[in-house]
Amino acid sequence: MEVICDNQGEVNDITKKQFYSLNTYLSEQEITSINSWILKIKNENVHKKIQQRNKHVNRAIKTLGLKYNKIGNGKTRIVFDLENGYVLKVALNCHGIWGNENEYKLFFNSPSHIQKHLCPVKDFGYGWIIMKKMTQKPSKKDYSEKLSILIKKFKENGIEAKDMRKNNLALSENGEIIVIDYAMFDVTSD
Numbered sequence: 001m002e003v004i005c006d007n008q009g010e011v012n013d014i015t016k017k018q019f020y021s022l023n024t025y026l027s028e029q030e031i032t033s034i035n036s037w038i039l040k041i042k043n044e045n046v047h048k049k050i051q052q053r054n055k056h057v058n059r060a061i062k063t064l065g066l067k068y069n070k071i072g073n074g075k076t077r078i079v080f081d082l083e084n085g086y087v088l089k090v091a092l093n094c095h096g097i098w099g100n101e102n103e104y105k106l107f108f109n110s111p112s113h114i115q116k117h118l119c120p121v122k123d124f125g126y127g128w129i130i131m132k133k134m135t136q137k138p139s140k141k142d143y144s145e146k147l148s149i150l151i152k153k154f155k156e157n158g159i160e161a162k163d164m165r166k167n168n169l170a171l172s173e174n175g176e177i178i179v180i181d182y183a184m185f186d187v188t189s190d
């Protein structure tokens with residue numbers, strides 16, 4: 001799916017989403033700082049060159065000024081360790097804003113047998129999302145044996161599971177594959 005950088009109207013949604021958010025994980029000041037970062041990058045695209053991308057990630061860290069350590073980043077989001085069993089994903093560009101929104105919608109609209117394969121969402125707001133921190137990575141064996149079955153299961157439930165790369169997957173305590181980046185998933189039917 002192609003994402004077009006057009007977040008017109010989303011600014012107006014800030015208040016609405018803030019209202020729905022539980023706001024139990026971030027301080028008001030942290031949310032304000034994230035909001036002002038998101039307003040800066042809401043029309044930006046993915047930086048194609050790795051050096052530019054890294055520079056942009058450093059700009060995000062500096063501008064956000066959060067007390068948390070970066071645990072990772074992809075092309076669209078920077079991820080911080082909240083040190084309480086959760087991670088905070090903040091958009092780096094318009095694709096990240098869209099991806100965070102896609103993830104919370106997908107998580108909260110999925111039945112439990114699908115939800116158990118999606119990294120649990122705890123909170124979200126405009127351009128950010130809080131998820132459970134996953135520490136276990138799937139082994140090569142898990143990856144080859146369970147992945148195609150899982151993709152099929154998503155498909156049977158009207159979800160096209162895209163971008164199922166190793167970096168986007170984790171393993172639950174009971175050995176099931178959990179997707180930690182499902183921003184690119186497409187709902188093909190209801």
Ligand SMILES: Nc1ncnc2c1ncn2[C@@H]1O[C@H](COP(=O)(O)OP(=O)(O)O)[C@@H](O)[C@H]1O
Nearest residue numbers: 072073074075076077079132133134167180181
């Ligand atoms: N729930 C999580 N628990 C632990 N690490 C995570 C989690 N989510 C993301 N990460 C780390 O952050 C990286 C980037 O996150 P991801 O959601 O894949 O961003 P992007 O959408 O930009 O690819 C991941 O590859 C992983 O290393």
Ligand SMILES: [Mg+2]
Nearest residue numbers: 074167168181
């Ligand atoms: Mg990713």
